[in-house]
Amino acid sequence: MSIHVGQAAEAPDFPVAARELLGNQxxxxxxxHxxxxxxxxxxxxxxETPDWQQLRDTARHIKDHVLANLDRYLEQFERRCTSAGGKVHWARDADEANRIVIDIxxxxQATEIIKVKTMTSDEVGLNRALEAAGIAPYETDLADLIIQLGHDKPSHIVVPALHRNKAEVRRLFMDKMxxxxxxxxxxxxxxxxxxYLREKFLRVKAGFSGANFAIAESGSVSVVESEGNGRMCVSLxxxxxxxxGVEKIIPSFDxxxxxxxxxxxxxxxxxxxxxxxxxxxxAEGDGPRxxxxxxxxxxxxxxxxxxxxxxxxDCIRCGACLNACPVYRQTGGHAYGSIYAGPIxxxxxxxxxxxxxxxxxxxxSSLCGACLEVCPVEINIPEILVHLRALLVDKGCASLTERIGMKAAAVAFADGSNLETAQTLARIGQAPLVRDGVIRKLPGMLGGWTASRDLKAxxxxxxxxxWAKRPAQKEHV
Ligand code: SF4
Known part of the structure; x- marks a missing residue:
C-alpha cells in the first residue's frame, strides 16, 4: 500500500524549505495580507454568534462519536447511497483511488474532466495520474485554476493561491489564456x-468533486464553495x-x-x-446520469x-489554524512540503x-496554542505535536545533539549535587564566551541554539x- 500526501515524499525538510521562503519578501x-x-x-x-462555544462543543461531540462508530456509519452511507442510485467504491490508498477514477x-471514453476544489484529489495526486492516462483535468475553482495554469503548488487549504497577488494573477491569465x-x-x-471556464462547463461530460461532508442517514454528499463553479461541476x-476521505462522514442531515x-x-x-x-x-431528469x-x-x-x-x-479543513499560526504566517504553505500546510x-x-x-x-511550531484557540472542532494540535515529537524520539529520530543533551540533562537534574557540579562546570566552560552577561555564539554542535538568538550566561x-549565604533569620512564633 502506498500513501501519498501531495508532494510530501520528495519535499525538502521544513527548516530547509522555510529558510528559502523567508527570503521571499x-x-x-x-x-x-x-x-x-x-x-x-x-x-x-x-x-456576533452567541452560541459559538456550544456549536464547537457539539461539533466535537459529533465528530468523536462518528470516529468511535466509523465502520457503522460508512456502511450505512454505502447502503443509502446505493439505494438512491449511486455507486460506492472503497479505496485503500492513492493508487487504488486513481485507478478507480481512471477506469470509470x-x-x-472520457478524455477530459472538470473538477471542483478538492484537497483529497491533490492528496492522491489525481491530476498527475489522469494526465499519465491521457485524460485532461480542468480545475474550475478560481484559486485552483491559478495554481494549475501556473504549474504552482497550493499554499493554503482554503485559499490555495493565497501567496499570489492580483498583479501576478493578471500576468498569468494574459499569458496562459x-x-x-x-x-x-x-x-x-x-x-x-x-x-475561460464556461465553455468547459458546457462541453465536458465528466465531473469530479471532493466532499466537505457525507451524510450517513441519507447517503448524500455535500460541497460548500463561494463561486458557483462547484454547482456547475456536480450538476452539469x-x-x-x-x-x-472516510473521516468526512456525519450521521444525519441535522x-x-x-x-x-x-x-x-x-x-x-x-x-x-x-x-x-x-x-x-x-435523480430522474435532474443532474448527472x-x-x-x-x-x-x-x-x-x-x-x-x-x-x-x-x-x-475531526478536522473540517477550515484553514483557521493556518491563518492564526505565527509560523505559517511567516513561511506560507510551501515550506510544509505537503498539500496540507500549517498546524493541521x-x-x-x-x-x-x-x-x-x-x-x-x-x-x-512554537506550541503557542493559537491554532487550538480558533479551531472550530477544538482539535488540540499542540498536544498532538508533542505526542508526535515523543514518537519520533522513541523511533530514534532525534538528532545526536538532542540525544546527548537530553541524557546530560537527565543526569544533571537527577539530584541537587549533580546540578551544582554541572553548574560549576558550565560556569568555567562558558567564561571565554560570555560578553555583557550573554553568549552570542556557542561552538560546534551547540551553535544552532545561538544561530538566531543570544543565550543568557x-x-x-x-x-x-x-540562600546558603543569607544570615540566619530569627524564627517568628
Ligand atoms: S482550525 Fe481545526 S478544523 Fe480548521 S483546518 Fe485547522 S485543525 Fe482543521
Missing amino acids: QLRRNVR ATDVIRAKRAKTVA LRGH GLSELGEQAEDLAAAARA PEVLITLV DLEVFLQLLARSATGERMNPYNSVWTGV EVHVILLDNGRTGVLADPESRQTL GAILTPQLQSLEHSQSLPYA IPSESFRDW
Whole structure:
C-alpha cells in the first residue's frame, strides 16, 4: 500500500524549505495580507454568534462519536447511497483511488474532466495520474485554476493561491489564456476566468468533486464553495465522481446545520457559504446520469488507531489554524512540503504518510496554542505535536545533539549535587564566551541554539549559593 500526501515524499525538510521562503519578501507580504484579512473577518462573525462555544462543543461531540462508530456509519452511507442510485467504491490508498477514477472515465471514453476544489484529489495526486492516462483535468475553482495554469503548488487549504497577488494573477491569465488586454481589478480577473471556464462547463461530460461532508442517514454528499463553479461541476456533467476521505462522514442531515455554521465562519469569515450543494445518488431528469462516490482511506485508519492523535480526523479543513499560526504566517504553505500546510498539516501529513518521511513537521511550531484557540472542532494540535515529537524520539529520530543533551540533562537534574557540579562546570566552560552577561555564539554542535538568538550566561552565583549565604533569620512564633 502506498500513501501519498501531495508532494510530501520528495519535499525538502521544513527548516530547509522555510529558510528559502523567508527570503521571499513578496510572498511573505502576500501571505500576511491575506491571512490578516481573513482573520479579521472571522473574528467579527464569530463575535456576533452567541452560541459559538456550544456549536464547537457539539461539533466535537459529533465528530468523536462518528470516529468511535466509523465502520457503522460508512456502511450505512454505502447502503443509502446505493439505494438512491449511486455507486460506492472503497479505496485503500492513492493508487487504488486513481485507478478507480481512471477506469470509470475510460468506461465512458472520457478524455477530459472538470473538477471542483478538492484537497483529497491533490492528496492522491489525481491530476498527475489522469494526465499519465491521457485524460485532461480542468480545475474550475478560481484559486485552483491559478495554481494549475501556473504549474504552482497550493499554499493554503482554503485559499490555495493565497501567496499570489492580483498583479501576478493578471500576468498569468494574459499569458496562459492568450489575452492581449486585461483589466487590473479583481472583477476583471474573475470575468476572464469565467469566460475561460464556461465553455468547459458546457462541453465536458465528466465531473469530479471532493466532499466537505457525507451524510450517513441519507447517503448524500455535500460541497460548500463561494463561486458557483462547484454547482456547475456536480450538476452539469453526465458522470460525477466524488472522492471522500472516510473521516468526512456525519450521521444525519441535522448535523450538517452545526458544521455549515462553523465552517463558513472559520474558513472565510462569512455567515454562510454562497453555494451549499447537497446531492443524493441519481435523480430522474435532474443532474448527472451516473454518480460514483469513492471512500478513501489512504492512512486514515492508521490515524484512527492511535487514541492520542485520532482527533486529527475531526478536522473540517477550515484553514483557521493556518491563518492564526505565527509560523505559517511567516513561511506560507510551501515550506510544509505537503498539500496540507500549517498546524493541521504539521500533524496530519506525518500521520498519513509516515513520521520518518516528514519528521521535521512536528517541530514546525512554537506550541503557542493559537491554532487550538480558533479551531472550530477544538482539535488540540499542540498536544498532538508533542505526542508526535515523543514518537519520533522513541523511533530514534532525534538528532545526536538532542540525544546527548537530553541524557546530560537527565543526569544533571537527577539530584541537587549533580546540578551544582554541572553548574560549576558550565560556569568555567562558558567564561571565554560570555560578553555583557550573554553568549552570542556557542561552538560546534551547540551553535544552532545561538544561530538566531543570544543565550543568557549562567550567573556567577546560584540561588542555592545565595540562600546558603543569607544570615540566619530569627524564627517568628
Ligand atoms: S485543525 Fe481545526 S482550525 Fe485547522 S483546518 Fe482543521 S478544523 Fe480548521
